[in-house]
Amino acid sequence: MKFDLKDRNRNKLIVILLSISLFLGLALTTTGQAALGDRSLSPGSKGAEVKELQKKLIQVGYQVGKVDGVYGKSTTAAVKRFQKSRGLKADGIAGEKTIAELKKLTGESTTSAGTKVGFKNSDVQLLARCIHAEGRGEPYIGQVAIGACIMNRLKSSEFPNSIAAIIYQPKAFSAVDDGQINMPPDDTAVKAAKEAMSGSDPTGGALFYFNPAKTKNKFIWSRPQIKKIGNHIFTR
Numbered sequence: 001m002k003f004d005l006k007d008r009n010r011n012k013l014i015v016i017l018l019s020i021s022l023f024l025g026l027a028l029t030t031t032g033q034a035a036l037g038d039r040s041l042s043p044g045s046k047g048a049e050v051k052e053l054q055k056k057l058i059q060v061g062y063q064v065g066k067v068d069g070v071y072g073k074s075t076t077a078a079v080k081r082f083q084k085s086r087g088l089k090a091d092g093i094a095g096e097k098t099i100a101e102l103k104k105l106t107g108e109s110t111t112s113a114g115t116k117v118g119f120k121n122s123d124v125q126l127l128a129r130c131i132h133a134e135g136r137g138e139p140y141i142g143q144v145a146i147g148a149c150i151m152n153r154l155k156s157s158e159f160p161n162s163i164a165a166i167i168y169q170p171k172a173f174s175a176v177d178d179g180q181i182n183m184p185p186d187d188t189a190v191k192a193a194k195e196a197m198s199g200s201d202p203t204g205g206a207l208f209y210f211n212p213a214k215t216k217n218k219f220i221w222s223r224p225q226i227k228k229i230g231n232h233i234f235t236r
Contacts, residue, residue, distance in 0.1 A: 037103070041094040045071040053094055056102050057082060060168040085168075087182055123163045124193050125185070130167050131196075132189035133175030135232070142230030143189060145203045147196025149234065152207050159207075203227065206234035 036052040051069035057078045058064060065074035076092040083090040086101050094102075104122050127147055135146045153159040153166050160166050168176060175181045185193075203209075209232040210220045223235035 037096070037099045040096070041071055041099075043071050043073075043076050043092065050075070053079075053099070053102070060102070060164045062168070063170075085176070085179070085182075124190065124197065126167060127163055127197065128185035128189040128193035129181055129183065130173060130175060131192050132185035133180035133183055134173060135230075136186070136189070138230040138232065140188060140192060141202050142232060143192035144195050144200055145206070145229045145232070145234060146209065147193050148201040148203050149206050149209055151196050151199075152201065152203070152205060156207065202229060203234040205236065207236055209234045 036049045036056075038049065041050055041053055047069055050071045051067055053071075054064045054067045054069070054075055057075070058067070060082070062078040062082050063074070064078045065072075071094075079094055079098065080090045080092045082102065083092075083098055086098075088098055088101065127150060130150065131143050131146050135143045138146070150163065150166055154161070154163060160169060167173060167181070171177070173181070204226050206226050208220060208223050210217070211231050212233055213231070215221075220235070226234045226236060228234070
C-alpha cells in the first residue's frame with residue numbers, strides 16, 4: 001500500500017496537534033492542582049500551593065524558614081501562630097477557613113518605590129482595626145496619625161510592602177501581640193483609616209509612635225521626635 005505526500009503530511013500534522021493538546025491539558029491540570037485553597041494542607045504536604053502558603057505567612061509576619069514548598073515543622077508552627085492570632089482552631093492544618101483568612105489579609109495592594117497601587121476594602125478594615133486597637137480614646141487627629149505612620153512605613157524600603165505585612169511584622173504593634181487587633185473597629189477608626197490612606201499625615205512623616213507614660217524602651221526614646229498628638233509622641 002502506498003501513501004502519497006499529502007497523506008504523510010496530514011498524519012504528521014495530526015500527531016503534532018495531538019501532542020500540543022496533551023501538553024496543554026497537562027499544564028492546565030497541573031496549574032489547577034497548584035492553586036492555594038483547592039485542598040487542605042497539612043504537615044507532609046508538598047508542592048506549589050505549600051510554597052504559596054509559606055509566602056503569604058511571611059507576608060503577614062510569620063516566619064517559616066526556607067520557602068521550599070515543604071510543609072514541615074516551621075510551617076506548621078507558623079500556621080498555628082497565625083490561627084491563634086485570628087481566633088481559629090490552632091491545629092496547624094491550613095484548611096478552608098485558615099486559607100481564606102490568610103488570603104483576606106494578603107491582597108495585591110503594595111507599593112513599589114513609594115508608589116501606591118490601590119487598596120482593597122480588606123486593607124481599610126485591617127488598618128482601622130489597628131487604629132482602633134492602638135488608639136481608641138485618642139483624638140480623631142491622633143487616630144489619623146497612627147494610620148499615617150503605617151502608610152509612611154508602606155512608602156519606606158525599610159519596611160514590608162503591604163499593610164498586612166507591616167501590621168503583622170513581629171513585635172511591631174502591641175495590639176497584635178495581645179490580640180486587641182481582632183476587635184471590630186468603630187466608625188471613627190474606619191474614617192481615620194480612609195483619611196490616612198488618602199494621604200493625610202498629621203505627623204509630618206513619622207514612622208514610629210509611643211506613649212511616654214507607658215514605655216521605657218530605649219530604642220523608641222532614641223528616635224528623633226517630631227511632635228506630640230494626644231498621648232503619643234511621633235518620631236522618625
